[in-house]
Amino acid sequence: MASHRLLANGAGTDHPVPGLPFADDTHLPAGPTTPGPARPTRITDPDRPDLMWIIHAHPHLGRTVLLYEAGPDSAGPWHGHTAQPLVTRTGGYWWDGTNWFRPPQLWDAATGAVEQQAVPAAVTVTAADLLQDPRADAGAGQLHQVDDLGTPSDAWQGAPWLHDLARWAAHRATSPDRPPLNRCVLTLTAPELAGDQLIGTPALAAAAAISPSALRAYISRGQGAVPEPQALVGNRPMWSRPVAENWAAHRRRPAADRWPAQRERPVLAAGAEPIRQQLTPVLYAALWEDPERRARWVLRHRTAHAVRQVAEDLAHLAADRLQETVPAQALAEVLTQAAIANFGAGQPRSDGVAQVLGWLTRNHPQLAEQTTATVADHASLQFGTPHDDAVRLLTGAEEARRAAA
Structure with missing residues (x-):
């Protein structure tokens, strides 16, 4: 489970995250203007270096603007995706502009990508849907400054979010390249996400054939690729059954197909860490800098950064195995x-x-x-x-x- 802390929607977003306050983002530089879908842009807030904005633009679907607490986990909720989706909700369910899909968990060796599982009977909830409520009062809504959001604020936590949404809609810039309110996606509903269909920690552990205490240890250590919960009920994480079943299937796959990727690497023993540090540049050079070897496997869309991540994963695996083989x-x-x-x-x-x-x-x-x-x-x-x-x-x-x- 990722631990990045999402703080606020930017006022310039087209797809607000429900329940989050809106923060003024007019002090940020202009977003991407490329004709095709752009990768998310990460911008450290000019006034608050401890906070990070992530802006993701699409030429036809609008953009998301989100404010995170800066740190190693502030990369956004796109772990495991080959392409980074514009909208993710409820613990990794994502929208491609038309349909909703479950969180990416299972690798399809035939296609060389993560399986895309459409969500049956999914319904998109838009800003226009919520703003039909006659209680929505833009005058009672709030737009916060970044300095207000570094710590929890009673002012915005206690305010009805519907008013904030109405204020955002009333002051939102309109232009031909921005989606109308009935295309501003908030979240989804689906039978598998109904409250009585979600399961807790004991059931998720049982699906994976481990004890609840082992599952809690995985979560606290950030290990095991435990999926993000779909909801928190009384501060207790709850998961959809399909997500639980996919995680269990992922764990049952042969170890050779599950060598640790960046997000789920276990902590190395103290002596293995120097081995990893020594092997990473060696493997990167072997995979990327040798033209003959590079030509054997590198596809056109792969980048030096992606290959370096592969080298880091291989170095971690090698260091872990070397540590185990020394008598x-x-x-x-x-x-x-x-x-x-x-x-x-x-x-x-x-x-x-x-x-x-x-x-x-x-x-x-x-x-x-x-x-x-x-x-x-x-x-x-x-x-x-x-x-x-x-x-x-x-x-x-x-x-x-x-x-x-």
Whole structure:
């Protein structure tokens, strides 16, 4: 589940997110003017560097303008999409201009893309639909400044959003390239999204054959590609059954087809992270910078940025597997014998022993501490070296102390 925090609609949006306040965006530069669909533009707010605007324009469907809390998760709700949709709602359900589709979860190897599953009996709710309510009062609506939205505000949280929508509609710029209110998409309704059809954490965990506690751990750590909930009921996440079933199907697929992508990479062990950092540029160079190898697989629409992400995923996978294949316990036993032999030869800390002990300390600190204590015990019993002195000699602490003196 992504953790980006969506704060507000921009006043210049064509497709407001229901329930979010509207914020003044007139201080932003002009949006994209390309004739075809443009990729979302990310703009750090000129007055608030902790906030980020994401503007996504389409030549026929209008544009979305959203304000996010800036950070690594502020990339917008488009994870997993080959093309980034203009409108996403209810935890990843998305609109292509005509139809609604479920969140992208299942990879179709035949087409080389994520499966597109249309939502049965989906109905689009537009701004015009809501504004038919006679209670909508533009005069009671509010347009906020960015500075008002850095923290939760009782002023906008307590105000009826219908009034804000009416104010937005009344002051919205109209032009031939902007959709009318009956094409300004707010959200969708569908039988599978009805309240009595949604399921909670226990049912989602059961669908995936894991315990509820394991599911909660996945969510708290950002692991496992857990789908975004379709709703929060009493602060409890709820999912549609099709989304739950797709996630369970994704988990059942062979591991070879599910090597960790950027969004679901597990945290590496401390010693594996340097391996990943070393492998990423090597793999990127092999995939992209070698013309002969690049020509074998790179399609015209792929970019250097996309290939770098693939290289990062491969490096993460390789580092994780390398970390698992090193026999740490056997390495510790060999290190113990070598270090004891070094003490007998009067050279407690050879380069080889120092290098292996350093690796063991970074990757398996508890095992390294046990190994050091074992060697020190042998040095004390066999060669008369005091235990603490032996530890300092083996770890290099004695050399550091002498250098400091």
